[in-house]
Amino acid sequence: MQKEILIVDDHVVVSSGVSIILGQKFKGFNIYTTENYNQTLKTLKSKKIDLIILDINIPGGKNTDMIHELKSIQPDIKILIFSVYNEETHACPYIVAGANGYLNKLSTKKEITKAVDTILKTGSYLTPTILQSLIDNSTNKESANPLDKLSMRQKEITELLIQGDGNIEIANKLSIQLTTVSTHKNKIFNKLKIKNIVELISLLNKPPGLNF
């Protein structure tokens, strides 16, 4: 089965790694690589691609907007998002935007080849976790994304907390009492089952600049 695969990642180590893993498993495939968004658009306009393995943090990239743009060039293309962010907190928006699967960069060789195989055969690859997140989102049930459990106000305060604001700053910015901020904080920490801001930061898994 001859397939055309495009790997989009700005880190050679990653694109080379995926390339060799797929090359070993799927002998007949043609594997191409691009390392930024413009190159990717150009390639898609000149060559029919079956599957694109897409890093979501490439130079020039626009997150979920990329999905629509890529599919408008080749409507039948399958898109497998390939990212270091954990799927619980980051997969859903891309799936909702039209991506056909989400795969973590830390996956094993078996998981990677399985994802590619599945997506080419069935048209999509969703782990049970992501599937559950999607169901949870649509049914408004308990979501795997911790932030979804919070109310608007609680999200607002969470945002300020991870920016490093103290209770006083938050109280001033939102024009509420200090104790009110503390109460919110308490509710947020209880919901997320955490004890302090350090845990909040690692839960939200904010990329600290220099990661994949």
Place this chain on the structure above:
Amino acid sequence: MQKEILIVDDHVVVSSGVSIILGQKFKGFNIYTTENYNQTLKTLKSKKIDLIILDINIPGGKNTDMIHELKSIQPDIKILIFSVYNEETHACPYIVAGANGYLNKLSTKKEITKAVDTILKTGSYLTPTILQSLIDNSTNKESANPLDKLSMRQKEITELLIQGDGNIEIANKLSIQLTTVSTHKNKIFNKLKIKNIVELISLLNKPPGLNF
């Protein structure tokens, strides 16, 4: 020139990627891979290796202590540290411990092959940045690594802070008074020119769990 290379990384994508990049450039090399510390020790005991490309966050690993242990098995082995942490903040301790080079995982193909080539030919590979850090360290000039400015005790407290410990926990663990902890914290924050723990975390660029 026939050389034996061992790539140590617990992520297939990374080890495969480095493997193919080196395989393309250096045709005659034998390239092996291991994915945890025990495997690595076993391999070194049974096979002569010229260069080990070492991820510092492998399962069972012990940071700088690994360097001594690996070199005690094969004293002539060259060790190239391969990490996602930026070299300014993380390279020096490994070089001081005896590693022969430090390479960022986000490097280009050219940088990777250059590092391997250089380390095999000259015995070490140090970027100008790392060299400067080492010089700064030895001359007690302003160091690029913020942690180097701190005393041992201050580093100890910093470590506990980014683990999420509060002042009381720290005071108990170190058997000092609460106010003493506060004083240390104040000194640390002043030295690092930061205002709170959120900034401390982003400064130290600690990986939030699921990163390479």
Place this chain on the structure above:
DNA sequence: ATTTTGTTTAGTATAAATTCTAAATATTGT
């Protein structure tokens, strides 16, 4: 319609963290 549950708000009392000051000890400079 009305109970139930969750959100947003705050006051009082308490706990935790910081500031300021300062002493003993270590380290470095000349």
Place this chain on the structure above:
DNA sequence: ACAATATTTAGAATTTATACTAAACAAAAT
């Protein structure tokens, strides 16, 4: 060797954050 500087420690006073309680209101459930 002695001065200058940095580290580690802590008490007293103060500031900041939390726990507990609770009211007003909104949304959801039965």
